[in-house]
Amino acid sequence: MQKAETAMKNEKQQSGPFIQRDRNWHPPAYTPTYKTSILRSPQKALLSLDNTLSEMTGPVFGHSLIGELDNDLLQNFSQNGDLPIGERIVVHGRVLDEKGHPVPNVLLELWQANAGGRYRHQKESYIAPLDPNFGGCGRTITDDDGNYTFRTIRPGPYPWPNGVNDWRPAHIHFSVFGQGFAQRLITQMYFEGDPLIARCPILNTIPDQAAIEQLVAPLDMANSLPMDSLAYKFDIVLRGRRSTYFENRREGN
Amino acid sequence: MPQSLNYLKETPSQTAGPYVHIGCTPNFAGIKGVYEQDLGASMVNDKTKGERITIRGSVIDGNGMALKDALVEIWQADSDGLYNSPFETRGTADPNFSGWGRSAGEMDTGEFCFHTIKPGVVPFTDGRPMAPHITFWIVARGINLGLHTRMYFPEENTANQADPVLGRVEHKSRVPTLIAQKDGNDYRFDIHLQGELETVFFDI
């Protein structure tokens, strides 16, 4: 077992089932304007199930997992101390549940393209160059009040094969762990004011405009670092736990 | 107008995209030196209690092609049926078993692989035992919201017959999509996203 997993927390806290997911708020599985979904979307009804312990629990990681530079994408792939090209930014926010409670110890894993819109990946063929000082991955864990922060460069937009001229708005991918496996979530953060947001076939898989706006981080001048970095604030909401005022009775009683 | 409930909305999901491995398994993706090891690469050590098992399988699209860009995670109880989670209230799980694994799949075939242990029995919401099972979560390019499903064990026929979750599958012909196949000493669990063999996915 790797060192990381021994850092998992194992102290007792309040458990309980999560509030049912609002599937009209999320993108549906089958979204033909995003072509790859056509052959990768389940066609049959999902099996609806109240949470059991298998979903109410999930991996929770300790702060000892995180290395000093894990949340600093400006430096965590730096060669010989050189910095990546691009607009320096701070991204920060809170992870809350649907009832507004902060969620501590949430592991956030991030990945993104470089300032030119190029990913460091062998299957990536976009003409924009790799940046020798930018890896494009990072991670951080929320504190007791659900706060997180990381430093990076603003990623560039990039074209992708879907329609003949589709471009992704600038975005950062987030993988989010909560307290239970039912909360597991992958999403993307976008930047306020990007004109590509309204044209993006992937963002437009989300039916509700208010839900799309929930993924757009505003510029946060109050938290920018003068002469250093602009800041964007991106709050994340995970499923909340149902209140358990009443014990469930065993079936048949 | 009634009062507002003032609940927040869950952050909407977006596809993991083709480069999920950069963020979740960077060493596998060739980005070395940022993290010592990819998270979830190893679930057991030599002190872990329970029967060692290996699970392999593919995530298969509507054309019968195995995905090469998926990320598969599993979550399971230890050999006594306890979860290694702060929200496990029944006892303390085996400290030498993480319960959580992550596989990027083989570079050429996309086949996922987990070296783990056979889980014990966990109670259902009403206290009845659930048959031993492993929860799967699948994300990939083209999957807009991560897919939850479960793998059950073929040798647990009696327990599977009595399992309260399998009992909820309306079309009994689909139950086998949730049961692994024995493949020598290993288990094989293919996940079909579409088609006649479409795996039962859960809204949990």
Ligand SMILES: [Fe+3]
């Ligand atoms: Fe992307």
